[in-house]
Amino acid sequence: MNDNPARKPRINIIFLFALMGLPTVIQASPQWVDYDKPISLEGTINREFDMSFVDGDMSPLTDPKEVAKAVAKAKQEHPAKDWKPHDPSPHWILHLDEPISVRSGPTDDLHPEERNIQEIDLSGNGIWKIEIPHGTLGKARFRITGRLFHSVTVHHLRTIVMDVTDVHRVKE
Numbered sequence: 815m816n817d818n819p820a821r822k823p824r825i826n827i828i829f830l831f832a833l834m835g836l837p838t839v840i841q842a843s844p845q846w847v848d849y850d851k852p853i854s855l856e857g858t859i860n861r862e863f864d865m866s867f868v869d870g871d872m873s874p875l876t877d878p879k880e881v882a883k884a885v886a887k888a889k890q891e892h893p894a895k896d897w898k899p900h901d902p903s904p905h906w907i908l909h910l911d912e913p914i915s916v917r918s919g920p921t922d923d924l925h926p927e928e929r930n931i932q933e934i935d936l937s938g939n940g941i942w943k944i945e946i947p948h949g950t951l952g953k954a955r956f957r958i959t960g961r962l963f964h965s966v967t968v969h970h971l972r973t974i975v976m977d978v979t980d981v982h983r984v985k986e
Contacts, residue, residue, distance in 0.1 A: 844913040847962065849925045854959040855934070855976075856984060857910040859944065860952045863902040864969050874905070874971050905971050906936040906944055908958055916962060916974060925964050928973055934962070935971045940978030955984040 847853050862874040863881045875881050881902050913932045919925025936944075938960060946954060959980040965973055 844915045844930055846915050846917055848917050849919050849963055850961050852959065852961060852979070854957050855908065855910055855914070856955060856957050857908050858952050858954065859936070859946060859956055860907050860909060862905050862907050862971055864905055864971060865902050866968055875902070903969065906941055907972065908934045908936055908956070908976070909952070910934065911955070916964075919964075924966065928964070931972075931974050933972050934958075935965070935975045936960075936978050937970075937975055938977035938979065940980055943978075943981040955986060957982045957984055 860876065862876050863878075865875055865881070865884060875884065885902065910932050913930045915929040916925075916927065916931060918927040936958065940958075940960060944956070958976060958978055960976040960978040962974055962976050965975055
């Protein structure tokens with residue numbers, strides 16, 4: 815048996831570092847919620863543009879300058895007589911403070927279970943209530959109330975969409 819005193823502190827230091835990393839490993843499981851039931855969620859909001867109206871192969875963009883470039887290019891490549899519209903559609907994206915998981919719908923295939931959702935595409939008439947002061951996009955926190963549904967078209971930018979009924983800025 816080796817009772818080397820120099821060895822014990824090393825083991826204690828390794829044990830201490832293992833314990834320090836433990837909180838990052840153990841996380842609470844996301845809150846389970848249901849489709850089509852009123853819910854309030856909190857987080858920050860960013861804006862993205864659905865570019866499928868401009869070019870069906872383009873991913874959403876966040877920078878308005880990049881959006882303007884893409885629209886100009888599309889208008890140049892596809893004259894106005896073409897059927898395809900050239901206007902991008904802005905979307906508000908809620909970045910949740912805490913992720914959620916959504917239970918599957920009753921018996922249909924339109925509302926599958928989704929786990930660890932961290933972003934929600936906001937839609938509905940309530941989104942017009944969103945006023946984000948200059949310079950606080952992605953920083954100011956909001957409480958959004960509405961009903962969740964699963965994305966159903968290519969124009970939904972996230973898997974889960976909320977039909978917004980109310981918006982409140984959270985005082986910090």
